[in-house]
Amino acid sequence: MRRSGFALNIAAVAAIAIGFVSAVGAPSEQTQGDFARIMFVHVPSAWLAFLAFGLTLAGGVMWLMRKQERWDRLAAASAEVGVFFTALALLTGMIWGYPVWGTFWDWGDARMMSTAVMFFVYIGYLALRRSIPDRAIRARRSAILGIVAFVQVPLVYFSVNLFRTLHQGATFAGPDSPIDEGFVRPLLINLAAFTLVYAAFTMSRMRIGTIEDELDDVEALPDLELAGSGVTEPNLGRDFADE
Amino acid sequence: MNEGWVVFAYVVVYGFMAGYGAYLAVRARSLRRRRES
Numbered sequence: 001m002r003r004s005g006f007a008l009n010i011a012a013v014a015a016i017a018i019g020f021v022s023a024v025g026a027p028s029e030q031t032q033g034d035f036a037r038i039m040f041v042h043v044p045s046a047w048l049a050f051l052a053f054g055l056t057l058a059g060g061v062m063w064l065m066r067k068q069e070r071w072d073r074l075a076a077a078s079a080e081v082g083v084f085f086t087a088l089a090l091l092t093g094m095i096w097g098y099p100v101w102g103t104f105w106d107w108g109d110a111r112m113m114s115t116a117v118m119f120f121v122y123i124g125y126l127a128l129r130r131s132i133p134d135r136a137i138r139a140r141r142s143a144i145l146g147i148v149a150f151v152q153v154p155l156v157y158f159s160v161n162l163f164r165t166l167h168q169g170a171t172f173a174g175p176d177s178p179i180d181e182g183f184v185r186p187l188l189i190n191l192a193a194f195t196l197v198y199a200a201f202t203m204s205r206m207r208i209g210t211i212e213d214e215l216d217d218v219e220a221l222p223d224l225e226l227a228g229s230g231v232t233e234p235n236l237g238r239d240f241a242d243e
Numbered sequence: 244m245n246e247g248w249v250v251f252a253y254v255v256v257y258g259f260m261a262g263y264g265a266y267l268a269v270r271a272r273s274l275r276r277r278r279e280s
Binding site for chain 2: 034041
């Protein structure tokens with residue numbers, strides 16, 4: 001298990017390095033120039049956040065159906081990593097927005113605001129998990145929240161179609177995509193690299209969750225009689241003292 | 244063309260990844276030590 005985790009970490013680091021080289025080697029964009037290179041990390045961050053919250057939903061549903069702790073651990077780990085990628089998407093979007101749009105943030109923009117709300121709702125999901133010590137209650141309540149919170153993912157994705165605000169619509173949309181091949185390749189390479197990073201982080205977080213649960217079990221053990229009625233209290237010479 | 248913003252964006256992304264990865268590694272190691280002791 002640890003060896004496969006190590007191999008995954010190495011693969012993720014190598015993929016990120018390849019992704020960086022492909023982003024540097026991409027051509028400059030006609031109107032944005034080099035600022036378009038930020039898209040090679042911004043777009044995969046947002047996609048991985050959606051995938052992560054999708055697996056939180058799947059983990060929650062599976063826990064409710066099977067009641068196996070590993071599904072709850074998957075949901076929790078994926079939510080934490082999803083919050084991480086959402087933060088990256090927000091930060092890189094703001095860094096790109098300042099030189100291109102002239103502003104870090106637009107309070108009236110549907111995509112930005114819905115992403116920010118999604119970010120804080122999943123922070124709330126993580127806070128809920130920390131507030132409930134009982135594992136079964138925690139798993140049930142967070143599974144329900146994980147399922148309900150996922151409603152935001154399609155809302156965030158389609159917010160650019162539902163509301164015509166500052167953020168542009170989907171530019172990478174299947175075979176009719178208007179993006180040049182020179183931009184699609186580094187975007188897909190970085191998407192694959194970020195997916196490996198997501199897998200490495202989530203597996204690592206799940207292993208941590210397993211050890212935390214094991215330690216909780218050990219610390220929660222009461223001072224039980226190890227042999228029950230099989231052992232009687234030694235009389236320590238009381239028979240002689242009575243005589 | 245100001246490339247500083249592009250460099251900053253990549254530093255933020257890779258810096259956060261390295262930081263979170265290091266946090267996970269350190270936390271896992273300390274928990275393993277606690278379990279073994």
